[in-house]
Amino acid sequence: MDLGGGSWGIITIVGPLLLLAVIAWAALKNRGSSRRSKEETERATRELYREEDIAHRNDNEHGT
Numbered sequence: 001m002d003l004g005g006g007s008w009g010i011i012t013i014v015g016p017l018l019l020l021a022v023i024a025w026a027a028l029k030n031r032g033s034s035r036r037s038k039e040e041t042e043r044a045t046r047e048l049y050r051e052e053d054i055a056h057r058n059d060n061e062h063g064t
Helices: 006-061
Strands: none
16 A cells, blocks of 8 residues: 555654654663762772782792
């Protein structure tokens, strides 16, 4: 069934609106978690450095 170019108009309007909605959703979703994610990464890095420091000190005490 031919809508006389109506389907092309729908695609031209709905496509960009859908793309805009997806981009907005992704931006909002990532915005809140970035702060939480950064804090978690910093905490894990400090813990890893602490564990490596303890292991290094143990190695130095045993002369290895």
